[in-house]
Amino acid sequence: MREGPDALEGTGSPARYPGIARARFAQAVLASIAVFTTMDAGVVALLIEPIKHEIGLTDIQVGLINTTVYYIAYGLLCMPMGMLADRWNRTRLLTCAAALWCLGLTLMGIAQGLVGLILAKVVLGAASAITYPAALSLYSDYFPPSRRARATSTYILGQVGGQALAILVGGSGFAFIAAATASNPVFGLSPWRIMFILFAVLGLLLIPALIALKEPARQEVAHRGGGTFRELWTYRHVLTPLFAGMMFFTFASIGVVSWIAPALMRVYGQQPGDFATWLSLVQLTAGIAGVIAAGRLSEGAHRRGGRGSVMMPAALAAALCAPASGMATAPNLGLFAAGLFVFMTCSAVAMAIPVIAINFRIPNELRGLTMGLNVVLISLAGACAAPLVAAIGHALGGDQMIGRAMALTSAPFALLSALCFWSAGRLTDSASPPVVSESHTG
Numbered sequence: 001m002r003e004g005p006d007a008l009e010g011t012g013s014p015a016r017y018p019g020i021a022r023a024r025f026a027q028a029v030l031a032s033i034a035v036f037t038t039m040d041a042g043v044v045a046l047l048i049e050p051i052k053h054e055i056g057l058t059d060i061q062v063g064l065i066n067t068t069v070y071y072i073a074y075g076l077l078c079m080p081m082g083m084l085a086d087r088w089n090r091t092r093l094l095t096c097a098a099a100l101w102c103l104g105l106t107l108m109g110i111a112q113g114l115v116g117l118i119l120a121k122v123v124l125g126a127a128s129a130i131t132y133p134a135a136l137s138l139y140s141d142y143f144p145p146s147r148r149a150r151a152t153s154t155y156i157l158g159q160v161g162g163q164a165l166a167i168l169v170g171g172s173g174f175a176f177i178a179a180a181t182a183s184n185p186v187f188g189l190s191p192w193r194i195m196f197i198l199f200a201v202l203g204l205l206l207i208p209a210l211i212a213l214k215e216p217a218r219q220e221v222a223h224r225g226g227g228t229f230r231e232l233w234t235y236r237h238v239l240t241p242l243f244a245g246m247m248f249f250t251f252a253s254i255g256v257v258s259w260i261a262p263a264l265m266r267v268y269g270q271q272p273g274d275f276a277t278w279l280s281l282v283q284l285t286a287g288i289a290g291v292i293a294a295g296r297l298s299e300g301a302h303r304r305g306g307r308g309s310v311m312m313p314a315a316l317a318a319a320l321c322a323p324a325s326g327m328a329t330a331p332n333l334g335l336f337a338a339g340l341f342v343f344m345t346c347s348a349v350a351m352a353i354p355v356i357a358i359n360f361r362i363p364n365e366l367r368g369l370t371m372g373l374n375v376v377l378i379s380l381a382g383a384c385a386a387p388l389v390a391a392i393g394h395a396l397g398g399d400q401m402i403g404r405a406m407a408l409t410s411a412p413f414a415l416l417s418a419l420c421f422w423s424a425g426r427l428t429d430s431a432s433p434p435v436v437s438e439s440h441t442g
Helices: 020-046 048-055 059-087 090-110 114-142 145-180 191-204 206-212 229-233 236-257 260-268 272-305 307-324 333-361 364-396 399-426
Strands: none
Touching: 020 090, 020 114, 020 145, 020 191, 020 206, 048 059, 048 114, 048 191, 059 090, 059 114, 059 364, 090 114, 090 191, 090 206, 114 145, 114 333, 114 364, 145 191, 145 272, 145 333, 191 206, 229 236, 229 364, 236 307, 236 333, 236 364, 236 399, 260 272, 260 333, 260 399, 272 307, 272 333, 307 333, 307 399, 333 364, 333 399, 364 399
């Protein structure tokens, strides 16, 4: 007898998912968290210049605060926080993470020196390490497989929206506060300090919604009590090509994205004021289109071919990024913009679907650990991509060769990624241990 679309795959047993109203409420709350956390991270980067001038930081210290400290905390804590998400109540974890976000933003607003800013960024990195695995794990228990892909993609869509809002709200909000407090300072605070404190207050509004969010019963559980690395090893046939594909694609994506602005300036003679508006619009539109497409394509592939087929759209999207990565070798700006749109749209598909696939292929008690390990691996790849493009450009002849260096770096890695995603999708379900039907609220 053919299993229903919402049966627990491998058992044929009906799953006990929450009602649609409760699931949609959870989806809205989780997407709001994605918007808020991504917007916060973007605002920190946006306001780094006034922070630098008031506190008297060097460029090296700015880089340390803005990225290094945050990613060290995020990378070190993401795996243990993922394991905790596999074992404990995830809605309580998210409530704690929201409180940490508000604390970190407040610390940013009151910091008087380098040490205070570092402490704030460590707190924000820890909050992010809790948020990502716990939020993505919840989708698999609120939504059955037939609806899960599109639901999960709304978290990534929230991140895309948060990036855009960081520029809009952060930039216009800072300008408004600076003008409003020019003659009447509020408690002697600088505009950037007021911005961080206001964002902390805004974050407090999420906490009642998170408290109201009920922890769903864990579905598709193979073993009670949370998974271990030893248990995760049994899924190596699925995860090895998937993780390899994600690492290769991170190389391809960062190798292009981190050099877009320099390429526009060096190859096409553009200045930031010339491309800021249209570039942000292209990136936002492509990101939204890609995330929506990822949800629809993966759900359709799952219905037609099962769990393994979910990765096939990601393989195709990664392959399309290979020719699109040559955008900075195009003869005019219009073709550059077209190539960028294709690259960013396909990137969103290729980055989103593997996350969705984990929620299909890996049992519940291992999903947080898997997400954490994925973050660690792609962070390592991302740290190496931009310097590799620079080295290739230097070897080719200098700054003006940046377009060719982007293509020569990104295209091979995009094709390797496509091959890995195709391999992950070709593996039969028998390569993974069966998932049993068991509810566990944690």
